[in-house]
Amino acid sequence: MGVRVKLSRISSVVAAAAIAPAVLFASPAVAADAATAPANSAPDTAPDAKPDTQSNVKADDDNRVAILRIINKSKPGSSVYEAAQAAMNGSAKDRVRFLKEGHERAQFADDTLRTVQISSIGGKAVRRAAHEALMKDTHEAIREFLKICQYTARDEDNRVEIGRIIHTAKRGSVLYDRAQEAMDGSPEDRTRFLESGQHRARQIDDRIVASRIVASGGLHVREAGIKALRSGKAEDVRRFLDVGQYEARQLDGAEAAKNKGDKDKDHENAKEGQESKDGKATGGEKQKQGDTNGAKGAMDSNGTTGAKRAIATSSTNSSDAQLAATGVGSATPWAIGGTAVTLTAGAGLILASRRRASQD
Structure with missing residues (x-):
């Protein structure tokens, strides 16, 4: 009986000794499993991925x-x-790639x-600089x-x-002055x-020139310039x-030529009228002059010549009379004879006139 109790005790001890290592080694494994299980569980990994x-x-x-x-700036x-x-319509990687290097x-x-x-x-100069950069x-x-x-x-x-504008512009013009200001x-x-600026300056110069032309131009030039x-x-x-x-100058020239032609025509008509008037006066004067010349001719043929002859004879007689005063000249007998003939002829004419009177 006592031996059986000892054997049962030995068996219990042996069994306990045999089981103890398994229990001891099993406890850390359980502890390790308990420690690592939450890290591999599904509920713990979901919050980390989200x-x-x-x-x-x-x-x-x-x-x-x-x-x-x-895009808005482009x-x-x-x-x-x-x-x-293209990046906007692509994937997220396309957008990242565009922002890093594609842009x-x-x-x-x-x-x-x-x-x-x-x-x-x-x-x-711009072309030269651009070429160097390219x-x-x-x-x-x-x-x-x-x-x-x-x-x-x-x-x-x-x-x-x-500089070209300054070279071609008229000195003193608005364009010239504005170009000099810009250059400085x-x-x-x-x-x-x-x-x-150059366009405004040219417009001012054009108006100045147009105003001068209007001031010195003809009728049509003034009208066209004022209208503009x-x-x-x-x-x-x-x-x-x-x-x-x-x-406009052509129109003014045509009117001037027409007016000149009309003036020349009027002048010619006036000249012809004056010549006609002068012709009539000249004809009257010529007729009057003819009459005067005729009367003068008659006077010359009758009285004037006789008078001249009488004057000549008288002059001769005067000379002979002077010679007679100083002495007898060679013309004295001819003078005496001429005087006698003249007296005889005069007496005959007187007798003839008296006979006609008595017969009447």
């Missing part, structure tokens, strides 16, 4: 907003505009195109041209253009003069100076 998804969505929303701003049809639109490449393409366009319409083929060189070099080169070209001013003053000036339009004044004044 914040990452929210962060990605927010980042993509921010990218969309940034791209929309770029010109439709440009490289930047097209690339931004820069597209902007470089647009800036290069803009440089070429500026060069095509610029002056000599040859470098870097975005930095293109940006420097667009921000600085193009304006420096443009001012150089503006100075050359204003800032680059902005020169740009403003070439874009608008009163219209208030620069193109009307310019047309008057280029075309209208010459058309």
Whole structure:
């Protein structure tokens, strides 16, 4: 009996000893499982994944907003505009890629195109600066041209253009004075003069010239010039100076020639009338002169010649009388004979006249 109790006790001890290691090693494993189980459980991993998804969505929303701003600032049809639109319609990775490198490449393409366009319409200095930037083929060189070099080169070209205007403008004109002021001013003053100032100055000069032409022109020139000036339009004044004044001068010339012809015709008519009047007066005078000459001829044939002869005879007799006073001349016998003949003829005429009277 006592042996059985001992054996049962030994068996219990052996069993306890055999089970103890299993129990001891099993307890840490259970503890380890209890410690690691919550980390691998589904309820614990869900909260860790959800914040990452929210962060990605927010980042993509921010990218969309940034791209929309770029689209609003870009010109439709440009490289930047097209690339931004493609990124907006693409994936989140496309939008990230556009913002990191696509925007820069597209902007470089647009800036290069803009440089070429500026060069095509610029002056000599602008074309030279644009060519240098394009040859470098870097975005930095293109940006420097667009921000600085193009304006420096443009001012150089503006100075050359204003110098030409000064050379061709009339000294003392409004255009000449304004060009000199721009040349002495800032680059902005020169740009403003070439874009608008020179045109206003030319309009003022045109009005001044048109006013002078009106003041010294004929009727049609004055009418055309006043009409152009009163219209208030620069193109009307310019047309008057280029075309209208010459058309009006032709009309004035035609009227002047017509008036001159009428005056010449009136003068000719007056001259012919005067000549006709003078002809009649001349005819009367000629007839009167003829009558006078006839009477004079009759007088010469009758009395005047006889008178002259008597005067001549008297002169001769006077000479002979003078000679008789001094002595007898060679003409004395002829004088005495002539006197006797004259007296005899006179006596005969007296007797004949008395006989006719007695017969009557």
